[in-house]
Amino acid sequence: MRSVWAIGVGGAAALVWGEWLNRRWSRTLVGNGEGGSEAVVVLGYRNPHPPINIVNRWRVRAGLRSVDSDGAAGTQVIFSGGSTGSGPAEAQLMADYAKSVLKFDGRVLIEDRSRTTWENIAQVIPLLEGADRIKIASQPAHGLKARAYLRRQRPDLAERLVPAQDYRPGEWAVLKPLLALYGLWTLRGIKAEERKRSL
Structure with missing residues (x-):
């Protein structure tokens, strides 16, 4: 009986830890932002063949729910x-999914040359120049990594970063401890001070 209780407590602690860490990552290196125009960058995930995979479908949904309803006309x-x-x-797979399945009719741009997160950021920079607010939608750890890369490549644009809606309490709850562990591994190249800096 005691072992069952210990397993239950350990499982609950892991769920709370996963929620906490993913929430923290989603709110790191972002500010409040001002201005009417915004850019929401949705980062792709390993999709060698159609159809669009489950991770990219979720990222598209997170990206679209990040579009401010009152500023949709000024959003790309x-x-x-x-x-x-x-x-x-x-x-292209993500854009097609957004338009055909989710019926998104806003302004869509496609950057289809990058193969790494660093390249994602480098390639979208010219598309971000006119945006007052910049959101990066992905899993929280990956989004933080991308924001740190934008800070390294273009600190002036990084000043415009605001939170995306890529974290919701309870969403993917059972997987969040695993996502947190994977996130810690993927963030190993991001210095601790970079992860803690706030705009």
Whole structure:
């Protein structure tokens, strides 16, 4: 009985830890932002062949729910990701899903040459110049990594970063401890002070 109780407590602690860490990552290196125009960058994830995979479908939904309802007319959604196999680029798969399945009718731009997160950011920078607010939608750890890369490449644009809606309490709850562990591994190249800096 005691072991069952310990397992239950340990499981609950892991869920709380996963929620806390993912929430923290989603709110790191962002500010409040001002201005009427915004860019929402949706980063692709390993999609070598159609159809669009579950991770990219979720990222598209997170990106679209990040569009401010009161500023939709001044928003551009940028799908970023090249081809990782013989199929179409991740960006194209995500854009098609947003339009045909989710019925998004806003302004869409496609960046289809990048193959890494660093390249994602480097390639979308010219598309971000006119945006007053910049949101990066992905899993929280990956979004933080991308924001740190934008700070390294263009600190002036990084000043415009605001939170995306890529974290919701309870969403993917059972997987969040695993996502947190994976996130810690993917963020190993981001210095601790970079992860803690706030705009």
